[in-house]
Amino acid sequence: MKKVYAVIGDPIAHSMSPAMQNDAFRSEKLDAEYLAFHVKPEGLGDAVKGLKALGVCGFNITLPHKESVIPFLDEVDELARAIGAVNTVINKDGRLIGYNTDGIGYIKALEEELTGELKTKRTLIIGAGGAARAIYFTLVKEGVKQVDITNRTKERAVNLISECPYDNHSKAFTLDEAEQRIAEYDLIIQTTSIGMSPNIDVSPMDVTNIKSSAFVSDIIYNPLKTKILIDAEQKGVKIQNGVGMFAYQGAIAFQIWTGIMPDTSRMKQIVLTKLGG
Numbered sequence: 033m034k035k036v037y038a039v040i041g042d043p044i045a046h047s048m049s050p051a052m053q054n055d056a057f058r059s060e061k062l063d064a065e066y067l068a069f070h071v072k073p074e075g076l077g078d079a080v081k082g083l084k085a086l087g088v089c090g091f092n093i094t095l096p097h098k099e100s101v102i103p104f105l106d107e108v109d110e111l112a113r114a115i116g117a118v119n120t121v122i123n124k125d126g127r128l129i130g131y132n133t134d135g136i137g138y139i140k141a142l143e144e145e146l147t148g149e150l151k152t153k154r155t156l157i158i159g160a161g162g163a164a165r166a167i168y169f170t171l172v173k174e175g176v177k178q179v180d181i182t183n184r185t186k187e188r189a190v191n192l193i194s195e196c197p198y199d200n201h202s203k204a205f206t207l208d209e210a211e212q213r214i215a216e217y218d219l220i221i222q223t224t225s226i227g228m229s230p231n232i233d234v235s236p237m238d239v240t241n242i243k244s245s246a247f248v249s250d251i252i253y254n255p256l257k258t259k260i261l262i263d264a265e266q267k268g269v270k271i272q273n274g275v276g277m278f279a280y281q282g283a284i285a286f287q288i289w290t291g292i293m294p295d296t297s298r299m300k301q302i303v304l305t306k307l308g309g
């Protein structure tokens with residue numbers, strides 16, 4: 033029987049996951065279909081019960097349900113529990129188990145482009161919201177030695193550091209403080225919505241003093257080059273957009289469901305085509 037997978041979110045119409053996952057199922061020759069369902073917050077519990085009762089094999093969860101889905105699951109993996117958000121669920125013999133592949137997806141995409149070992153990079157995360165939390169906890173768990181956080185509201189960065197369950201020496205900075213120290217960092221990770229379409233002319237931080245050996249990564253993929261990436265590139269710095277992270281979080285979900293790591297360059301190409309179209 034054909035296996036069914038899904039993504040639930042609100043809104044969901046523009047999700048790129050069905051195109052990306054269905055292509056992976058076809059190219060791995062698996063008899064499966066991945067569907068998108070529009071689920072409003074008040075219907076989340078019923079939707080999850082329904083997916084379970086129907087024997088859906090696995091599903092992704094996107095905004096705004098990544099946190100609120102947790103009480104409806106039977107089990108949540110340690111990292112996802114620490115992050116407090118789940119984006120991937122597997123239905124294992126009728127038990128729903130939740131994972132978070134955003135942070136690890138981000139790291140896999142990053143390691144593909146980064147020169148040298150990630151663990152040794154002095155890292156600055158811009159932002160202290162949900163995306164920053166997944167990336168920060170995963171980086172620290174993976175053993176990256178120095179990861180500092182800068183945020184418009186410094187208190188949120190302080191809180192994020194104190195809530196991290198893994199050993200760290202992280203420091204919190206305001207955006208102005210971080211801007212003054214920017215030359216100290218090897219890796220800068222932009223996780224806020226600043227610079228996202230349609231407000232493409234803004235950047236969270238001036239990168240004039242960045243060192244030329246640094247690497248700047250933005251999790252935004254629309255536009256493909258945000259202002260901070262354009263500014264950094266002009267300083268001769270290597271840059272990366274959010275396409276890789278999106279593809280890899282999906283690829284790792286696919287691997288959790290099927291045991292197979294799909295072709296991520298194919299997944300990235302589908303995302304790029306969708307964005308271009």
Ligand code: ATR
Nearest residue numbers: 159160161162163164183184185188223224225226
């Ligand atoms: P997400 O889950 O996508 O990370 P979020 O939890 O709403 O979203 O977090 C948004 C992040 O972008 C926060 O770090 C936020 O800064 P504050 O904590 O100070 O709100 C940051 N952000 C959003 N708009 C911003 C702006 N105009 N200037 C500076 N930071 C901004």
